[in-house]
Amino acid sequence: EPEVTQTPSHQVTQMGQEVILRCVPISNHLYFYWYRQILGQKVEFLVSFYNNEISEKSEIFDDQFSVERPDGSNFTLKIRSTKLEDSAMYFCASSNIAGGQETQYFGPGTRLLVL
Amino acid sequence: AQSVTQLGSHVSVSEGALVLLRCNYSSSVPPYLFWYVQYPNQGLQLLLKYTTGATLVKGINGFEAEFKKSETSFHLTKPSAHMSDAAEYFCAVNSGNTPLVFGKGTRLSVIA
Numbered sequence: 660e661p662e663v664t665q666t667p668s669h670q671v672t673q674m675g676q677e678v679i680l681r682c683v684p685i686s687n688h689l690y691f692y693w694y695r696q697i698l699g700q701k702v703e704f705l706v707s708f709y710n711n712e713i714s715e716k717s718e719i720f721d722d723q724f725s726v727e728r729p730d731g732s733n734f735t736l737k738i739r740s741t742k743l744e745d746s747a748m749y750f751c752a753s754s755n756i757a758g759g760q761e762t763q764y765f766g767p768g769t770r771l772l773v774l
Numbered sequence: 775a776q777s778v779t780q781l782g783s784h785v786s787v788s789e790g791a792l793v794l795l796r797c798n799y800s801s802s803v804p805p806y807l808f809w810y811v812q813y814p815n816q817g818l819q820l821l822l823k824y825t826t827g828a829t830l831v832k833g834i835n836g837f838e839a840e841f842k843k844s845e846t847s848f849h850l851t852k853p854s855a856h857m858s859d860a861a862e863y864f865c866a867v868n869s870g871n872t873p874l875v876f877g878k879g880t881r882l883s884v885i886a
Binding site for chain 1: 808810815816817818819820823864866872873874875876877878879
């Protein structure tokens, strides 16, 4: 069964460093998402992406964050200058069609720790 | 704005007992409701979803949930817990093209 994959599974970085989290969505999916979950808190939406541009973003997704689909398979989240509060589990998701009732398929997550 | 409240961050049941995980939502428009499960070191897997139609929804692994508009609830149940059901369970809501809004999750433990 097709699945969303994410690399790395864990990342430790120093505050102020740039990190890139990578995702490979399901191959025929067109809509891509990033969510994050700070330890003990809710899973929160960051950004959605379609047709090579951001379709929606939350207030969390400030200028420190960017997303890119550099080729036909990868979808990346970049944090330019990490802060302690960026420590979280980051989930990538993809769906075939936009629309609330369409299932979003999630990857296993990348656990980011900023020291 | 939409929101989800999951009552109980941790629920513990005996093997073979009824599982009941509670989810209440708030939405000003007709909601789409989802339950996801997360096993250790894995991603979020869809258990079931309600979009329209029948309010009792059956999902994988014997789970089901009932959409009750009057109670703004979408509780998840399973008649008989199995050890393999131990996981984190997330209720989520959206509508139209809006992103998923998640609850904080409920960790289910199953005791032999």
